Amino acid sequence: MASPQKERTTAKSKSRSRRISGDPSDEKPARKPGERRKSNGPKKAQSPAKRSSKPIERSKDGYASSQTSTNILSVDSLAKLNAHNEKVHLSERERAVEREKKEKVVTGRVLKERGKHRRRDDEDDEKREKRKKRRIVSGAILEEGRGRRGGYLASLNSEDNGRRKRICWILIGFLVLVLIILIPVGVLVIGKQNSASDPAPAGSAATGAPNNSNLNGTSENDIPVAAKGSYLDPFTWYDTQDFNVTYTNETFGGLPIMGLNSSWNDSTQANQYVPPLNQKFNYGQMPIRGVNIGGWLSLEPFITPSLFSSYDPNLGIVDEYTLSQHLGAAGAAQTIEKHYSNFVNEQTFADIQAAGFDHVRIPYSYWAVTTYPGDPYVPKISWRYLLRGIEYARKYGLRVNLDLHAVPGSQNGWNHSGRQGAIGWINGTDGSLNAQRSVDIHNQLSTFFAQPRYDNVIGIYGLLNEPRMTLLPIQPVLDWTTTVVSNARQNGIKQTIAFGDGFLGLPNWQGKLQGIEGLVMDAHQYVIFNVQQIAFTHQTKINFACSGWSAQMKQSINVATGYGPTLCGEWSQADTDCTPYLNNVGVGSRWAGNMNLGSAPSAGSILTPSCPPNSGTCECADANADPSDYSDTYKQWLMMNAEAQMTSFEIGWGWFYWTWQTESAVQWSWKLGMQAGILPAKVWDRAFNCTQTVPSFSGLPENY
Secondary structure (H helix, E strand, O other): OOOHHHHHHHHOOOOOOOOOOOOHHHOOOOOOOOOOOOOOOOOOOOOOEEOOOOOOOOOOOOOOOOOOOOOOOOHHHHHHHHHHHHHHHHHHHHHHHHHHHHHHHHHHHHHHOOOOOOOOOOOOOOOOOOOOOOOOOOHHHHHOOOOOOOEEOOOOOOOOOHHHHHHHHHHHHHHHHHHHHHHHHHHHHHHHHHHOOOOOOOEOOOOOOEOOHHHOOOOHHHOOHHHOOOOOOHHHOOOOOOOEOOOOOOEEOOEEOOEOOOOOOOOOOOOOOOOOOOOOOOEOOEOEEEEEOOOOOOOOOOOOHHHOOOOOHHHOOOOHHHHHHHHHHHHHHHHHHHHHHHHOOHHHHHHHHHOOOOEEEEEEEHHHOOOOOOOOOOOOHHHHHHHHHHHHHHHOOOEEEEEEEEOOOOOOOOHHHOOOOOOOOOOOOOHHHHHHHHHHHHHHHHHHHOOHHHOOOEEEEEOOOOOOOOOOOHHHHHHHHHHHHHHHHHHOOOOEEEEEOOOOOHHHHOOOOOOOOOEEEEEEOOOOOOOOOOOOOHHHHHHHHHHHHHHHHHHHHOOOOOOOOEEEEEOOOOOOOOOOOOOOOOOOOOOOOOEOOOOOHHHOOEOOOOOOOOOOOOOOOOOOOOHHHOOHHHHHHHHHHHHHHHHHHOOOOEEEEOOOOOOOOHHHOHHHHHHHOOOOOOOOOOOOOOOOOOOOOOOOOOOO
16 A cells, blocks of 8 residues: 555645624714794794604693783774784794704704714704714713713793793703713713623624724724724724724734733643643643634635535635635625634633643634735734734633645645635746745744744744645745745744645655754644545544554654654544535535546546445435434544544644534534534543554444
8 A cells, every 4th residue: 555645645635625881873973952043922932852763842832822901802903913813823833843844854964874983074054063973982972971862952932931931941951961961871880880790702692793892982083094994993893802902003024013912921821731831831742732723714615614605606606715706805804804703702712721722723824914916815804813812822821833824826726725726836927926925924924923922822833834745846845944934033933833744745754854943844634535544444544543643653753764843733533524615615525426626637536435345335414414413333433533643643742633613514623522522521531542452343334
């Protein structure tokens, strides 16, 4: 049999997607009480009415008698007086109707202003008053009562209303004024009481949207005009939870420090088996037990199929490039930032620590730093979430492996590099240009992460995920690696630097890059992307996990037979490639023999079933079933398969599981697997360590 590593690399599909306070709605522009023009004749008094969406109520007081003496009038005189009074009453009613029309117009204009996100000037010639609609109601505005609408105060100018009515209207006006002041203040007090309790969740219970309460008390006036509406403006951020929302344009390496606080604490310990962040982690002597946070800042369809499944297949939306292109700049920014906010939050890191992990590998893409002409990607927004993720990791004592998952041009042509298809990095018409662009990006990144605040929390600085060196020219990739490492060291990076094995096979790295200090090779080990290994029986797969992976790791960490320091940056307990979208959106599997990637020989289509021979028809229904439907034997096998791989990879520097969470792919999610009882509740709590005899699993169907 050919080397398993070589076979895995040749069979690996280029399209493998696996890598791939008041209520703001009530805030309205404040208006001063309207002034009424005095009338010589009697008139209806306008009652104080709170401005709201309800109709304005008005007083219905009658008019005073026109008789001013006790003299008896003649019939003719009385008739004339009645005619005169009717004219007066008619005139007053006409004026009242006219006033109501004007008030409706004004009220309509006010209502039209609802929902505005920014301040605007109202050019009403009569009032000449600037109205302001803020995104939030700050403390100062609440205290002034401007967070809610005021009411009209009618003029009480009729001499015939009497002293009693004037006193009544004064009392009513006073009560309205008190309510205008007390209601917002009460809301503010309640808000303060709530904020003093447990930290609020990232999203509201009703909508799941972030509450962004830390913007309270922050003024949009603090944002320079030139920065308004930019990605540096916190009032444009979908999610401000746990960010410092004080505006700053300070940068390191040309990259902003936006959202960061000026202090940090590195005394946290992830668990009892590893040192706190401010003490040295002895790589190579104590094993890394880490997990990837995949599909977050670099999209992968099989991890979050909901982002891709709703589109007509004829649209060809298969990766982040085509998704962003289809949605357009505004739509992509809205959709993808919501994903950044909702898919991972502080609780993610708390749960990772609780499961016993000590490291996290965070994949991110080059558009976190910049984009280039023709790129449809959402630029720079993911940078802020990457920085917040690192701070969450720090809070829970987790060391970070930074993983640049995608570079300009795509380093492998797989969907998790951003764009599925041709490889345009080092290779092709713009290959050299894109290679230089990636060098420039690393110059910025290494300058930024050389800041003292990252000395302890970042344990590994990754250069590039999975460069496809089986198709790329090897020496230019090695030269690129040497250049980037040299620049990073000059910029102040002290951490271990990781480079990918490129699928060359671990033994083939002996003699390469060995003269450079402080490097570790990152190998990704899967049996299911190799048509020979995926055909192993269940018993053989566990035996291979114990003997095959351990043998390769021992060979690789010996500089006489391999490169030297080696870790496993990705692996999974899955024993088939049946997961939908794993091999591409709308593409089948090797297991079932329906992985149709096109008719060209180079496409890599596999149209012959790859499940163990003589085991019946290969099918994916049981592999994709809900874990509650798994048999006890299958659950036992999945747990043992995972424990065997952990044991072997800890012969080297350790491992990072792929991945922490998915929407539905249980066998690719540590979180879901742990809940289903097919992965350990603590990473060190294992029943199998490859010293025991592997059962035959004879009662477990090999074809599902």
